[in-house]
Amino acid sequence: MSQHAEQLVGTLFRVLAEEGHEDVQNRLLDAYHTNAPTDRDELTEDLISDIVAVLHRELGARAQVDVLTTSVEYLVERFLAVVEAVPVAVIVVGPEGDVQLWNDGAARTFGWSESEIRGEPYRTLLAPGLDDSSDIPDQLRNGEQLTGAETRHRHADGSILDVRLWAAPLHRRNGEFDGATVVVSDITEQKQREQRLTVLNRVLRHNIRNDLTVARGHLDMLADGSDGDTDHIAVIEDHLTNVVELSDAARHIEQLRDPDDGRTIHDLGPMVREQVDRLRQAYPDARIDCQVPESAPVVAHDLLPYALDNILENAAEHNPSATPRVSVAVSGETDGEPRYRTVEVEDDGPGLPETERAVLTKGTETALTHSDGIGLWLTRWILRSSGGKLTVDTSSLGGTSVAARLQAPPD
Incomplete structure (x- = not known):
């Protein structure tokens, strides 16, 4: 029996009390207690049969019509109120x-x-x-x-x-x-906004890359022909690299527009080990410990490697120590369903600034307190699009611990 029938039964009980037919209501309550041990659908059917029988036996035709009409009007009014409110x-x-x-x-x-x-x-x-x-x-x-x-x-x-x-x-x-x-x-405004962002993103990325290619070519010629200090050229090169990275980030943001289409199965085992190897090459003075199983599959967005790479790089890049320490571990929760696996990156750095921590954990930013880059925002969006969770805490090494919790695929 549908929930609509249950609502009708409940409404009839209420109307009988409001109309002063408590004796009829009590007889139906007795019938309810008698049939209570039965199946829910059978109980509802029995109650409807009892209602029809009791109303016919205990009430006159006019009273029956009044009770049923009032009940139907009550249900219709509730339905219309909901419909008009949405x-x-x-x-x-x-x-x-x-x-x-x-x-x-x-x-x-x-x-x-x-x-x-x-x-x-x-x-x-x-x-x-x-x-x-x-x-x-x-x-x-x-x-x-x-x-x-x-x-x-x-x-x-x-x-x-x-x-x-x-x-x-x-x-x-x-x-x-x-x-x-x-x-x-x-969804007209939403579709128009998506279209504008897509066009703007595509045009800007195309034009930025073309202009940067030309600028870098001339910069290389300047460097080759320079006999003196090239520090200024190096600074310009760094800034051009940042612009390229921003262009890549814009492309990643566009990929996140439809997160469900971008989910696939990743194996954290080889993925994290490969990223740790690259981190060791980029920061040879850092001490990087890695505890990762051979295989640890998870379901996540296609951009998951970018998010994890960003977490790992932040752990080493923003550490002023002569020998930065970074610990990377992958653990799993195998009990219950669904199952989860967690990638935790710890460092002994100065700790994540509160503005950056807010981006990762709360997704907030104001005009007065804002993140220095888009990487943290992308990391948070990628984890959320993956159905995962990101937490930030103080690490056992004295710095920051960033943990990405992801769902394991079903067996």
């Missing part, structure tokens, strides 16, 4: 595709009032010739459900909206199609 468009169409219910969210989204649109065909909203949105009524009539489908609808002013919709067909007791319920969310 901030998205909720639409109910009849078997012929005519709009039968149009909430305030629909009026705000599409610009038509309920009086203007009620009785009109749902196809009025569709954007003909732009995509496959015209197939939606036929899909629902064929019994299909739509979950988060992206399409386009029309606004009353003639403009076209990008929307995401959820829809399900309604059926009569004999299974015959009886219309559909459609929930629509306007």
Whole structure:
């Protein structure tokens, strides 16, 4: 028995008390206690049968009608209150595709009032010739459900909206199609923002790389022809390298736009060992301990290597000690489901500044206190897109401990 039947039973109990029929309610409560040990669905069916029998036996025809009518009105009012309160468009169409219910969210989204649109065909909203949105009524009539489908609808002013919709067909007791319920969310601004960012990102990356290639070429010629101090040239080279890294970071951010499509299985064993080897080559004076199993698969975004590489490099790069100490370990939680594995990087440095710690753990930044680079932001976003968790604490070496917790794939 559906939850709707349970709600009807509960409402009838409430209405019987409010209408002064406590004796009838008590008889139904006795029936409930008698049938309580039975299965939940059977209990609900038995209660409905008892309600019909008791109402017919104990109440006159007029009282029965009053109780049932009041109960139905109560449920309808609650349903309509919920429908009107939700901030998205909720639409109910009849078997012929005519709009039968149009909430305030629909009026705000599409610009038509309920009086203007009620009785009109749902196809009025569709954007003909732009995509496959015209197939939606036929899909629902064929019994299909739509979950988060992206399409386009029309606004009353003639403009076209990008929307995401959820829809399900309604059926009569004999299974015959009886219309559909459609929930629509306007994502026009989101789609436009994504498009602008994509174009801006692509154009900037292309132009920046071209300009940097030319600048570096001329810088190399200056260095080759210089007979004196090249410190200034080295400074310029460092800054050009930073710009290249920013361009790469912008490309990574674009990859994070659709995190679900970017998840795959990574093996932390060989991945972390390879990254530690590169770290030792880049920082030969550092003492780097590594405790990593042969194999430790996890599910994460494709950019996970970038995030871990950033954590490892920060542990050595920002340590002023003559012999920086870094400890890298991969551990696993094998009990229970889901299972997790954690990569922990510890150092003996001066500790992570509070502004950088806030980026990794809280994702906050203000105009007065902001991170020096985009690497920490990317690390946090990658871990979140991987379904993982990032924690920062004081390490056993006296510096900072950064731990990335990731979910292991199912067996």
